[in-house]
Amino acid sequence: MIAMKKKSSKPKGLDDRIFDIVALFICALVLLLVLYPLWYVIICSFSDPNAVTGGQVVFWPVGFTMEGYATIMDYEPIWIGYRNTIYYTVVGTGFNLFLTLPCAYALARHDFKGRNFIMMLFTFTMFFSGGTIPTYMVMKDLGVMNTVWAMILPYGVNVMNLIIARTFFQNSVPYEIQEAAMIDGCSNTKMFLQIVMPLAMPMIAVIMLYYMVAHWNVYFRALLYMSDPNKYPLQLYLRNILLFDQMLDLMEGDAEAIEAMTRRLQLRASIKYGIVVVSSLPVLIIYPLLQKYFAKGIMVGAVKG
Amino acid sequence: MQRNSTFSNKCARYMRSILKNYELYLFVLPALAYLFIYCYLPMYGVQIAFKDYRVGKGILGSEWVGLKHFHKFLGNATNRDLIWNTLQLSVETLIVGFPLPIIFALILNEVQQKRFRKVVQTVSYAPHFISTVVLVSMLTLFLDKNTGIINTMLRFFGAGPFDFMTRSDWFPHIYVISDIWQNLGWNSIIYISALASVDVALHEAARIDGASRLQRIIYVDFPCIFPTVAIMLILQTGNLMTVGFEKAYLMQNPLNLGSSEIISTYVYKMGLLYNQYSYSTAINLFNSVVNCILLVTVNGIVRRLSDSGLW
Numbered sequence: 017m018i019a020m021k022k023k024s025s026k027p028k029g030l031d032d033r034i035f036d037i038v039a040l041f042i043c044a045l046v047l048l049l050v051l052y053p054l055w056y057v058i059i060c061s062f063s064d065p066n067a068v069t070g071g072q073v074v075f076w077p078v079g080f081t082m083e084g085y086a087t088i089m090d091y092e093p094i095w096i097g098y099r100n101t102i103y104y105t106v107v108g109t110g111f112n113l114f115l116t117l118p119c120a121y122a123l124a125r126h127d128f129k130g131r132n133f134i135m136m137l138f139t140f141t142m143f144f145s146g147g148t149i150p151t152y153m154v155m156k157d158l159g160v161m162n163t164v165w166a167m168i169l170p171y172g173v174n175v176m177n178l179i180i181a182r183t184f185f186q187n188s189v190p191y192e193i194q195e196a197a198m199i200d201g202c203s204n205t206k207m208f209l210q211i212v213m214p215l216a217m218p219m220i221a222v223i224m225l226y227y228m229v230a231h232w233n234v235y236f237r238a239l240l241y242m243s244d245p246n247k248y249p250l251q252l253y254l255r256n257i258l259l260f261d262q263m264l265d266l267m268e269g270d271a272e273a274i275e276a277m278t279r280r281l282q283l284r285a286s287i288k289y290g291i292v293v294v295s296s297l298p299v300l301i302i303y304p305l306l307q308k309y310f311a312k313g314i315m316v317g318a319v320k321g
Numbered sequence: 322m323q324r325n326s327t328f329s330n331k332c333a334r335y336m337r338s339i340l341k342n343y344e345l346y347l348f349v350l351p352a353l354a355y356l357f358i359y360c361y362l363p364m365y366g367v368q369i370a371f372k373d374y375r376v377g378k379g380i381l382g383s384e385w386v387g388l389k390h391f392h393k394f395l396g397n398a399t400n401r402d403l404i405w406n407t408l409q410l411s412v413e414t415l416i417v418g419f420p421l422p423i424i425f426a427l428i429l430n431e432v433q434q435k436r437f438r439k440v441v442q443t444v445s446y447a448p449h450f451i452s453t454v455v456l457v458s459m460l461t462l463f464l465d466k467n468t469g470i471i472n473t474m475l476r477f478f479g480a481g482p483f484d485f486m487t488r489s490d491w492f493p494h495i496y497v498i499s500d501i502w503q504n505l506g507w508n509s510i511i512y513i514s515a516l517a518s519v520d521v522a523l524h525e526a527a528r529i530d531g532a533s534r535l536q537r538i539i540y541v542d543f544p545c546i547f548p549t550v551a552i553m554l555i556l557q558t559g560n561l562m563t564v565g566f567e568k569a570y571l572m573q574n575p576l577n578l579g580s581s582e583i584i585s586t587y588v589y590k591m592g593l594l595y596n597q598y599s600y601s602t603a604i605n606l607f608n609s610v611v612n613c614i615l616l617v618t619v620n621g622i623v624r625r626l627s628d629s630g631l632w
Contacts, residue, residue: 035534039431043441046425050445050502056470057459071473115355118348128345129338137356143559143616146363147605149592153380154362172355204344233452236567240593251454258458259571288462292455299450307443 061085061289068285084286088294093257097250098295104249105231108168112227115173117220120181121208126191135182142175148240155241166241167249171230177223184219185212218309225306232299254295258288370603383599390603400587407583411564413497415557422505423550426512427538442513445506457571460499461486487576496572511553515546551623559616562608584608 060068064079072078088094123131145151151170160166189212197207213220235251242248339346365380370390372383394400425445432438448456463469464485472482485491519542527537566585573581584604592601 029533031533031535035431036433039428040434040437042428043432043437046505047441047444050448050506053459053463053502054447056463069468071468071470071476115352119352122345122348125342125345127338128342129335134349134353137353137361141356141360143613144364144609145360146365146367147602147609148588149598149602149605150363150366150369151359152593153366153598154358158358169355169359172359173352178352204342204348208348229450233450233454235452235454251452254452254454254458255571258454259461285462285468288458292458296451296455300447303446303450304443307446 057289057292061286061293063286065283065286068289081286084283084290085294087283087287088290093245093253094250094291094294096246097248097253100247101232101250104164104167105228107164108171108231109224109227111168111172112174112177113220113224116178116181116223117213117216118208119173120178121185121212123178124182124185138173138175138178152240161241162244162247167234167237168231170237170241171227171234174226174230177226181216181219181223184216188219189215221306222309225303228302229299250295254291257291367602367606369599370606372599374599374602386599390600391607393600394604394607402579403582403584403587406580407562407564407585409580410493410496410569410583411561413493414500414564415561417497418501418504418508419554419557421501422508423512423546425505426509426516426546427542429509429513430516430542431534431538442506445509447506448503449507451503453565453567453571456499456503457568460495460572464495486572487574489577489579489581492572492577492580496568500568508553511549512546515549516542519545547627551627555616555620555623558619559612561615562612 056073059075059077060073061084062077062080062082063073064081065084067073067078122128123135125131146154155161155166155170158165158169160169193211193215194207197211202211233251234249235255238249238252242252369380369383371385371387372380373386373389374380374383378384429438429441432441451459463471466472466482466484471485476482483491485495523541523545524537527541532540562584564583564585566583566589569581569583570586570589573586585608588601588605588608591597591604
């Protein structure tokens with residue numbers, strides 16, 4: 017009660033109140049503009065395909081049906097892609113963390129000689145690279161085509177993530193604790209694993225998310241280095257299905273009756289929307305869980321450092 | 322004699338510190354090995370830009386041809402269109418896409434309802450996590466001439482159906498607008514957290530001096546986050562010429578090629594679809610060099626103007 021009174025008694029000019037409303041309005045507008053396309057995809061995936069192509073679906077599913085999803089469930093390539101992508105994501109993210117975290121920690125230590133030089137080697141690659149072809153040639157010489165390495169090797173250390181990790185180790189893990197441990201005779205490895213890492217969990221969660229999402233969403237590497245359809249990641253299958261309309265074997269059975277055929281063709285619309293939902297869901301579920309760490313100064317520290 | 326001993330002392334101390342921290346060197350070793358193999362080995366291969374690379378002869382055995390491939394690329398009028406397309410796309414992204422997250426962060430920061438602010442923030446991040454393939458699929462579905470929602474809406478207002486995806490003149494706009502949709506919230510994170518660290522005392526002082534909310538945004542908030550803005554601007558201009566291959570390539574079709582063929586997609590096609598390794602590498606190198614020059618220039622300008630820069 018008292019608090020309320022205090023709030024209302026605070027002098028507030030008319031300008032400020034108008035400003036409040038405008039700010040709220042703009043934010044609501046952004047919310048709507050971001051959310052509606054996502055919502056539209058979801059309702060279309062549950063709607064009758066005829067209603068979708070006829071433009072009747074606007075706010076709610078029209079002619080609710082799970083037919084699209086049932087077809088997706090039976091469509092094997094999607095699940096091969098899913099399996100491969102999960103595999104690449106897990107192995108790849110582990111590889112990323114193994115490379116990034118120890119390196120970032122070493123680079124964060126003031127008593128580590130040569131850290132500026134090593135950091136420069138990394139930063140340089142942010143702005144200059146060998147390019148597609150020379151990289152392709154190296155990968156070819158390494159003989160990693162069509163293996164899991166072709167998917168994870170090109171994305172070992174992301175320099176931005178390295179900088180974020182280094183800045184966090186430097187600024188948010190108190191050096192006094194490390195010094196005390198050192199005096200007690202703690203080795204660097206032990207210190208990193210048992211003292212520093214547990215303190216850096218929020219940052220590790222964020223970096224892990226960045227790496228995971230990158231692995232989940234990549235398709236260009238697969239386009240370059242993967243030619244065996246059994247090893248395609250999900251995104252490559254998605255491209256073939258969603259953009260190149262390669263759903264021929266999805267439409268099995270006799271297509272003699274014209275009616276049945278048009279029905280299947282129409283079903284494509286809601287299948288496409290359904291595939292978008294199915295393929296994006298894991299990532300869209302995970303990120304809100306880690307969202308609270310995003311703005312915790314992890315990013316801003318990285319840019320200032 | 323004495324100088325010599327201090328030098329050897331220094332050396333000894335240096336060695337001792339290295340030995341004491343030998344584990345730290347092991348820590349960076351895997352990442353360095355990766356960096357060497359994946360980033361620096363390809364740079365060695367860049368020399369094929371000045372050679373006529375033949376698979377049979379290898380990198381070293383191929384013949385030097387000087388700037389032949391660069392002349393070939395720059396001497397052709399259609400190739401100059403590529404550069405123009407690339408610039409158009411990235412400059413439009415920069416001019417429209419760069420200020421919006423800043424404005425969004427400044428406005429969101431003023432919203433008093435904490436819960437609402439949180440919801441807007443969380444939701445606005447969502448599109449960032451959608452893959453390029455899915456995004457482009459959504460675009461083709463939404464913008465379809467006959468069945469897309471956009472054309473359905475336009476029909477409602479009496480505007481004729483447009484075949485957006487196949488029109489050259491629409492390509493950059495679709496590219497930029499969808500980019501903003503995807504990254505507005507995400508790109509604002511950095512400004513939001515910079516705003517969170519603005520000193521409350523500054524706002525108090527400004528309020529006492531009679532500054533309105535808008536004035537406080539312009540004269541307190543914005544100057545406080547300016548260093549962050551400057552660095553983001555430099556980073557983004559540093560990537561001006563490397564504008565997203567993935568999305569442009571996916572959005573391409575024979576009809577919009579006039580504006581959707583950009584340097585990176587051309588490099589890919591020349592190199593891996595037509596096997597012109599040297600030519601493709603040369604274009605890429607040209608692109609990288611222009612990029613680096615841009616980065617250094619913008620960094621210099623920003624440094625001179627505001628004292629904050631990358632280096």
